[in-house]
Amino acid sequence: MRGSATSYNIASFLDDLPEIRDQALKPSNIISAFIRSGIYPPNPKYMIVRMLRYNNKVTKAKKIGVGVGAGEANQADPLELPL
Numbered sequence: 001m002r003g004s005a006t007s008y009n010i011a012s013f014l015d016d017l018p019e020i021r022d023q024a025l026k027p028s029n030i031i032s033a034f035i036r037s038g039i040y041p042p043n044p045k046y047m048i049v050r051m052l053r054y055n056n057k058v059t060k061a062k063k064i065g066v067g068v069g070a071g072e073a074n075q076a077d078p079l080e081l082p083l
Helices: 011-022 027-037 044-064
Strands: none
Touching: none
């Protein structure tokens, strides 16, 4: 990637995309992400704890108005699942 670039625009990003993709999509990164998420090997307790922790962060952010722009406050929350 560009080490001495003074401006970084969409063309620069597209030029760097193959290298970014190679670095990000290494098998070790993908496997690590599945393990940390609790998806593989299956770990339901860990998944539930992570979902509750994430939901708590989202709820706190909504209470203080972080990440809620004009018109977003009345939209349905895609993270809230019907029970």
